[in-house]
Amino acid sequence: MTLSEEQVEYIRSRVKHGGIGIRALQDDVLDHLCCVVELKMEEDIPFDVALTKAIQEFAPEGLAEIEQETLLLLNAKLMNMKKIMYGIGFASTSGMSMGVTFKLLHMPGGDQLVTYGFLTFALIFLPLAVINHFKVNLQAPWTDRARIILGILSALATGMAVVFKLFHLQWADVLLLTGAGLFSFGFLPFLFFTMYKRSIS
Numbered sequence: 001m002t003l004s005e006e007q008v009e010y011i012r013s014r015v016k017h018g019g020i021g022i023r024a025l026q027d028d029v030l031d032h033l034c035c036v037v038e039l040k041m042e043e044d045i046p047f048d049v050a051l052t053k054a055i056q057e058f059a060p061e062g063l064a065e066i067e068q069e070t071l072l073l074l075n076a077k078l079m080n081m082k083k084i085m086y087g088i089g090f091a092s093t094s095g096m097s098m099g100v101t102f103k104l105l106h107m108p109g110g111d112q113l114v115t116y117g118f119l120t121f122a123l124i125f126l127p128l129a130v131i132n133h134f135k136v137n138l139q140a141p142w143t144d145r146a147r148i149i150l151g152i153l154s155a156l157a158t159g160m161a162v163v164f165k166l167f168h169l170q171w172a173d174v175l176l177l178t179g180a181g182l183f184s185f186g187f188l189p190f191l192f193f194t195m196y197k198r199s200i201s
Contacts (some may be wrong), residue, residue: 003034007047011037014051019064029066032058078132085128092121103166114166118159126152143197147190154182 003011008030015029033054040050059066099113133148158179164172 003038003041003047007037008034011051014055015063018055019062020067022067022070025067025070029058029063081128081132085125085132088120088128089125092117092125096121100166111167115163118163122156122159126156143190143194147187147194150182150186150190154179154187157182 011033012026012030015026015033020026020029033051036054036058037047037050040053041047045053055063095113095117097117099110099115099117102108102110102113104110130148130152134145156179157175161172161175161179164170164175
């Protein structure tokens with residue numbers, strides 16, 4: 001038996017007013033309840049009774065409990081991701097700083113520490129930091145997104161320039177100029193524009 005549009009909208013309102021505020025979760029719960037209600041109505045159970053039973057079976061403590069459990073799971077995953085992210089950031093920056101120190105003291109292993117530290121920072125830590133930022137700030141304006149992307153690109157170019165300089169490779173000057181240009185004419189204008197907008201709002 002297929003539910004009518006009015007019945008689906010009624011279930012949607014029950015879900016919304018039942019304490020679930022996350023839109024995506026509302027849709028998932030709505031789909032589940034509609035399927036269960038349709039199955040029960042095929043057994044000649046009235047719509048209202050079928051919906052009540054479906055909700056009681058799905059969430060005996062109330063629909064709000066579903067959202068609370070979902071948020072707990074999301075927060076736990078987010079905390080684990082942050083631990084990994086900051087651990088990688090700490091290890092990579094420590095490796096880079098120790099590598100520079102080793103090179104200045106003409107000790108072995110400096111080149112490897114700088115190279116692997118920077119690559120880990122650029123290819124693992126920075127993408128994780130961006131993903132984490134956009135997950136936390138889903139409704140961030142485009143100016144904030146552009147500022148973050150330009151800042152990352154400038155940091156990557158500048159970091160690569162430093163590595164190229166340490167190994168006396170070509171294109172180090174070009175990378176350094178690119179990083180400085182992105183920082184000066186990309187990142188900084190967006191940064192100060194955002195600061196100005198916040199100061200007058």
